[in-house]
Amino acid sequence: MxxxxxxxxxxxYVAGGDVEYICPVCDEEPATQIDNLIEFDSNQYIVKILTISDYDKSMLKIISQICGCNFLEAKRILEETGKEFKPMDALETRNLKKKLEEGKVQYDISPDFNW
Ligand SMILES: [Zn+2]
Structure with missing residues (x-):
């Protein structure tokens, strides 16, 4: 929706047996509450690492950490194959997104991820 x-x-958003739908952007909730609302996000998200021609060693290190692979495999992911993760809930997706952003890795998330 x-x-x-x-x-x-x-x-x-399920509150006391009532199901409501709220918008994480428009709804006028205090910021702290908004943060907790991620736990009620029941969407499954698919994160993809995108290929890139220009990368450095630190990016290889991040990819190998995130994917649990060696540098050779990380190199292949960055140069050729990219990587699609299995569907994850919103909290897992946010954690992964944070790591990817720290490593300046190009990624794509579907459906749109607003957390
Ligand atoms: Zn809205």
Whole structure:
């Protein structure tokens, strides 16, 4: 379900047996509460590492850590194959996204990930 105002993916929120849908962008919730709402996001996300021609050793290291592979395999992922992870929940996706961003790795997440 998409938000009518901003077209972001709505989050299913279960409160006391009632199911509500809220938008993580528009809803006027305090920031701390918004952060907790990720736990109610029941979407499964697919993260992909995109290929890149220009990378350095630190990126290889990050990829090998994230994927649990050696540098040779990490090199192949960055240059040729990319990598698609199995579907993950929102919390796992956010953790992975954080690591990828720290390593300046190019990635893609579907559906749109707003956390
Ligand atoms: Zn919205």
């Amino acid at each position: 998409k938000c009518k105002k901003c077209n972001n993916e709505m989050i299913k």
